[in-house]
Amino acid sequence: MSSREVKKLEVLYNLVQASKNMNRRISTIMTVAAIAVMGGALFGSSFTAPTVGGSAFEINADPIKKVAAMGGLELVMPEAYAAGPCADLLNSGRPVVNFDLTGVSVELPSLSGTYSAMTFSETIPGPTLRVTQGDVVHMTLTIPGDEVTQHGNDMHASQMSSKPYMGAVNIGETGEYCFIAEVPGVFKYHCSGVNIAAMDQHVLSGMYGITIVDPLDGYKRLMVEKTALEGGEVVKDKQFYDADALEFQLQYNQLYLTDAGTYDMSKMMAHSTSQTVVNGQAFGYVPNGIHNLLMFGDANKNIFVAQPWNSMDLKQHQSQLLFIPTGEHVRMFIENQGNEPVYWHVVGEIIDRVVQGNRVQAQGTETWLLGGSQNMIVDMVFDEPGVYAAVNHDYAAIYSGAATIFVAGLPLDPVNETATALGVVQGAVDAGSYAGVLGNPHDAVPPAGLNTISHPALNVHCMCTDDVANAAIENGALPLWEVIPAVLASAQG
Numbered sequence: 346m347s348s349r350e351v352k353k354l355e356v357l358y359n360l361v362q363a364s365k366n367m368n369r370r371i372s373t374i375m376t377v378a379a380i381a382v383m384g385g386a387l388f389g390s391s392f393t394a395p396t397v398g399g400s401a402f403e404i405n406a407d408p409i410k411k412v413a414a415m416g417g418l419e420l421v422m423p424e425a426y427a428a429g430p431c432a433d434l435l436n437s438g439r440p441v442v443n444f445d446l447t448g449v450s451v452e453l454p455s456l457s458g459t460y461s462a463m464t465f466s467e468t469i470p471g472p473t474l475r476v477t478q479g480d481v482v483h484m485t486l487t488i489p490g491d492e493v494t495q496h497g498n499d500m501h502a503s504q505m506s507s508k509p510y511m512g513a514v515n516i517g518e519t520g521e522y523c524f525i526a527e528v529p530g531v532f533k534y535h536c537s538g539v540n541i542a543a544m545d546q547h548v549l550s551g552m553y554g555i556t557i558v559d560p561l562d563g564y565k566r567l568m569v570e571k572t573a574l575e576g577g578e579v580v581k582d583k584q585f586y587d588a589d590a591l592e593f594q595l596q597y598n599q600l601y602l603t604d605a606g607t608y609d610m611s612k613m614m615a616h617s618t619s620q621t622v623v624n625g626q627a628f629g630y631v632p633n634g635i636h637n638l639l640m641f642g643d644a645n646k647n648i649f650v651a652q653p654w655n656s657m658d659l660k661q662h663q664s665q666l667l668f669i670p671t672g673e674h675v676r677m678f679i680e681n682q683g684n685e686p687v688y689w690h691v692v693g694e695i696i697d698r699v700v701q702g703n704r705v706q707a708q709g710t711e712t713w714l715l716g717g718s719q720n721m722i723v724d725m726v727f728d729e730p731g732v733y734a735a736v737n738h739d740y741a742a743i744y745s746g747a748a749t750i751f752v753a754g755l756p757l758d759p760v761n762e763t764a765t766a767l768g769v770v771q772g773a774v775d776a777g778s779y780a781g782v783l784g785n786p787h788d789a790v791p792p793a794g795l796n797t798i799s800h801p802a803l804n805v806h807c808m809c810t811d812d813v814a815n816a817a818i819e820n821g822a823l824p825l826w827e828v829i830p831a832v833l834a835s836a837q838g
């Protein structure tokens with residue numbers, strides 16, 4: 346970048362600062378953009394498909410054939426959604442939260458090309474529902490007239506008979522049911538297939554999400570074990586953090602795919618995972634070309650071992666990093682949506698607390714196991730600036746996609762130096778993390794709840810359609826793939 350271009354960016358930045366109080370979103374966009382062009386290089390398109398899986402496997406297909414011949418594992422649930430308890434609950438005087446979903450089959454990208462995805466509302470995972478304990482949830486599921494199959498929705502936050510409420514909704518129709526969210530915690534919801542038949546295909550192709558039920562009296566403050574030196578003696582020095590926290594959501598699942606990108610039931614039966622996905626994407630929270638540029642001035646010089654989603658051309662599917670300040674209470678809502686255990690661990694950190702159903706399950710643990718359809722709320726404080734990887738500590742899962750990178754604090758000296766040189770570092774310093782200039786991926790951030798600390802900015806990242814990405818932009822998330830080339834062009838013009 347020439348000094349003239351740097352000067353232009355300085356002028357741009359000053360303008361941004363002047364208007365900061367008037368328009369925070371624009372300010373953030375410009376600050377983000379200024380940071381992102383510091384390396385002065387153009388972005389290369391470098392989608393690279395790592396080899397994943399591919400090993401031959403042999404199983405006895407006879408049971409599968411029998412299941413298929415039966416038409417699936419169909420329970421006797423002939424009704425579609427009957428008239429449920431909605432009328433009474435909607436007029437009960439409790440707060441009512443509407444949750445409207447559509448069942449839509451779409452093509453979405455994976456590491457091995459595109460695949461036949463099934464979604465709730467064109468995004469994987471489906472939208473997160475967040476309510477307070479005691480609220481009435483009014484769920485509707487609409488199947489558009491041009492959809493290829495029926496769908497259902499089983500919400501684990503409810504306590505009601507699967508028959509008749511969770512049966513299949515016909516194409517072109519809308520089903521509904523209502524329930525009181527009585528138990529706080531994180532709860533899976535998932536397509537129940539066509540009255541259970543093909544439920545595995547629908548869920549493992551993307552039809553899942555979570556409900557967060559906040560405890561009626563809010564979350565608990567966090568205690569973290571520390572020690573201190575007092576008069577030459579090591580003594581306990583417990584640290585306490587307010588219940589308010591910076592929040593993330595991570596959902597784990599597998600893809601079982603044929604070479605043609607369709608669901609492979611025989612691979613599922615053999616537990617032969619094609620890709621391990623976190624929020625619908627394998628390696629979706631790792632560095633991309635922007636971060637390469639910021640670190641080394643070269644978009645194509647990868648700074649992480651696996652960066653399959655580097656290019657700006659990938660838009661909302663470009664991978665993004667998760668940024669957090671050190672010394673802050675971080676709350677993560679984690680669900681195992683899949684078919685394999687999740688041994689949840691953060692490389693370089695200790696899990697300060699595990700909560701399920703608003704009851705503490707563990708404190709000071711290195712790893713916590715989630716079986717299929719199991720959840721937890723993790724409370725952590727990242728002590729030291731640095732780069733941390735949240736993994737499923739099953740090596741097959743790590744190597745097939747379950748590595749999620751958090752950057753705590755402002756630990757990357759090359760980035761800090763260029764930021765300082767351009768005078769745009771303040772956004773990051775104010776936020777205590779690079780989220781102050783690049784934002785956090787919006788699909789990793791749940792809706793705000795009772796004890797939520799807001800993120801300084803969000804960027805657009807999701808395993809979703811362009812329509813969903815555009816809606817996120819409308820809501821203020823930053824389309825980095827548009828912002829950065831635009832300011833690059835401006836700086837060079």
Ligand SMILES: [Cu+2]
Pocket residue numbers: 448463495496497536537538539547552
């Ligand atoms: Cu479905």
